[in-house]
Amino acid sequence: MINAPKGTKDLLPEESYKWQYIEKIARETANLFDIKEIRTPTFEHTEVFLRGVGEGTDIVNKEMYTFNDKGNRSITLKPEGTAGVARAFVENGMFNMPLPQKLFYITSCFRYERPQAGRLREFHQFGVEFLGSDTADTDAEAILFAKTFFDKLNVKGLTLYINSIGCKKCRAEYETALKNYLRDNLGNLCALCRERFEKNPLRILDCKNEECKKIVENAPDILDYLCDDCKVHFNKVRELLDLAGVEYKIDSKIVRGLDYYTKTVFEFVSENIGAQGTVCGGGRYDGLIEEFGGNRVPGIGFAMGIERLLLLLDSIGVKIPDLNRTEIYIAPMGEEERKKAFAIVQKLRLDGVSAETDHMNRGIKAQFKYADKIGAKFVGVIGSDELAQGKIKIKEMETGAESFVDFNDMSEFVKENRA
């Protein structure tokens, strides 16, 4: 037997209906906010992520699936969605389209991480990117969109944390202050954070190592270092969230793991799903499009992990409806009846009714069992009497109620009795 690669997962029908539901709500909610779908390639030139995600990040340093293709080009499977969207935005001249461009995607992502609950090597993101606006309104709307989506799914128990990590100018000042503070404790930081000290000192703030956590407890606070422009922006985001009734906590230790962020950053975190509790993360990235050779086009977005969202929904007992229920199963009793059943289910399907019949030459009892297993709402049996009369007895499985219906009226009958 050959197993699937470590950190990947088969999605069987008993679970795929949940994904379909989440994707449906995602698309519907996006439509309410006038957000259009973008699909970018599964792999990009490695350069896209070096520039986009950043060379000092864990993703680029350790986690990318990078290989040379047969033409000897360095190719990388996308570890996240934003960099590819930024590349596509510039390449397709989307800055000439009406701004802001409000985009969403549902995509596979690939990161070579140590697999555990909520952490896979192939996982899936639902993300949005709003490009072209630098107003705080857009930040607030991105957050509100995520909140609206969670509400529509009946997700409870997520805490929204927000922070501002400033712009290039004020962050540089903060980094100097942070490094001055950390320098005395350098020997006590974990090996990873010692590496981060030069390349990416901000990441030390959200290290999960207990010793590092203790050390950063008294570190200078980034919010005290924001320049006037960043301060006004952050306050405006907060004001708009307050107005919209969105609850949040400010956590000045949230810095996010990717290099492109500026100003607002945020995360929705759950306590219910173990160590990988960040279901959704995002923020503003005002310099990213320039990295791809575009003009200065500001942006903000977020992505949520669909696997983590499902873990959360399961843990809080949200029941996800199966939208693919078989509406009617037609059970033929003999050879002649099979032909009729074959024709009837095809007619039902063309009329927009989900219908199934026997494929396995089962007896009538076994057919009922099967119909029950696939969750058919109705079962109709065709025997010689039914063939002769052109009528069928239809049983509603849940209630046991029976009706006689003309062969020609079956589609109408099912449609009229849809739950």
Ligand code: HAM
């Ligand atoms: P990220 O925080 O790296 O941000 O990932 C976003 C979400 O993807 C996480 O909150 C988590 O739910 C999920 N995720 C990440 N890694 C894994 C994994 N190995 N297994 C399962 N789920 C995972 C980004 O990717 C940014 N591109 C978000 C963004 C969009 N910022 C602005 N626009």
